[in-house]
Amino acid sequence: MSWIPPAAAADVLRIFLLQRYGGVWADATILCRRPLDDWIDEAAAPADGFFAFAPEKGQEIPIMSSFLASKASHPLVEAWQERVHHHWQLDHRPNLEYFWLHALFGQLVQENPLAKDVWERAKKLTAEYAQPGPHLHMPYEEGRTNVYAKERRDEVLAKPPSTTFKELVEKKSEPIYKLTIHDVKFHKTRDVLLQRDGSEFHGFAASSSSFEYLMRRTLEEAEIYFEKVKGRRSPWQPELSPFRKDYGLNIADQPMMPG
Known part of the structure; x- marks a missing residue:
């Protein structure tokens, strides 16, 4: 993985760990305001054990990757990991920039029938900036x-x-x-x-x-x-x-x- 930038390597790692072991990935900058036991199982139930806040920024960033929950070997995460693996094996990768992981997920749920079905059933809690939700206090963009x-x-x-x-x-x-x-x-x-x-x-x-x-x-x-x-x-x-x-x-x- 020496050719993968550190930030991208963290993205690769979170998908691998969720697929292999299941559980919750939370970035170090996530502040938990309610116990996970109070809400995560209910939130993940519609998608058979997978949950992510979405969207983060319309179709441009269709999913928030800093907090993800999944059972082990979830078919949606397995398909996502396959895309991640394929992306970094390419000799000439498309430049998907910083939000490459999110872009691959957007492609996946559009092109893969199984992933599309699971994602359509998933509970959606928005992660849009400046809206009630995880990014309420995020001044990413000047002037928002x-x-x-x-x-x-x-x-x-x-x-x-x-x-x-x-x-x-x-x-x-x-x-x-x-x-x-x-x-x-x-x-x-x-x-x-x-x-x-x-x-x-x-x-x-x-x-x-x-x-x-x-x-x-x-x-x-x-x-x-x-x-x-x-x-x-x-x-x-x-x-x-x-x-x-x-x-x-x-x-x-x-x-x-x-x-």
């Missing part, structure tokens, strides 16, 4: 506005949470959110949030941001669920954070995370 505020979505996350934002978080309408490591991120040592270019969101403190509220509430809800299901306290230790009095969750330092 949020459905609940006429503002850039990255600025919505940087500002203190409004009543509407808090209500959205507490309702947990979306089972997952797809975030980024680019558009909004915590500064490592200061109480500020950084934009894609590394500059600060001026006038906003990380400790009082909507981003912090979303992350903090997610951890608190996970802790409650962990105690309910496991019957003991979760391994989350908020006191580990040296910035806890001011801001920040220091997620990487938590004992639940791999070393």
